[in-house]
Amino acid sequence: MRPPKVVPWWRFAKVSFGLYTAEEVRKLSVKAITNPQYLDSVGNPSVNGLYDLALGPPDSKEACATCMQNFSNCPGHFGHIELPLTVYNPLFFDKLYLLIRGSCLNCHMLTCTRAVVHLLLSQLKVLEHGLLHAVHDLEVILNRFLEQSADATALEIEEELNRHVDEILQSQELSDQCSNVKNVCECRNKLISQFWKAHMTSKKCPNCKSRRSLVRKEHNSKLTVTYPSTICLWFLLQGKNFPDKHKRRHRVWHIC
């Protein structure tokens, strides 16, 4: 009699989503797309174009050059385009805009206090483990610490919060904490949007006291930065290559 088959099984511990790196994209790709023409003069798919047969057949008359299957059975295959310059991911353009708007272009720091940044990072860290209650606890801990040591440096604040985060993580039974994922996601989104609204709109940089630059976005592809007059003057005095320095105070980043 044959022994019963043992079916191996695993329980999901966690799922995360991310973006492929450039190297991973190249490994997944079956074809580098280098030809801007996707059809030739008689209407057939051009080699190395977007309709290249290596990516899958465009209609029922063709077969896939990668898996040799027909139009119905080929799953389709990834290709890739090598970009000659670094470009920002358009999916993150809104976040890029918020980050530049909330940054000091004089000292290149975020225009909020270090305490706020370290608090948010610590809260996001405990939320990765589903510890909703610790979000408020960390805020209380930070406020108490700042009352006792008003002149604490950024490093001291970071160390204090890290010490409490480690204690919280060690004292928790982590196995059951990720059960209420929806609440954790809502709390994370709320913390991040509060951070943008409440802490990234200050008129002066708390670090170097420079006035804030005006940042405008156009068509989700371009950012126009108008420097405050003091920085413009700094550019003029330093003899830097400031664009159209007699009339305009704009510097433009083309995103794509």
Ligand SMILES: [Zn+2]
């Ligand atoms: Zn195929």
Ligand SMILES: [Zn+2]
């Ligand atoms: Zn600054």
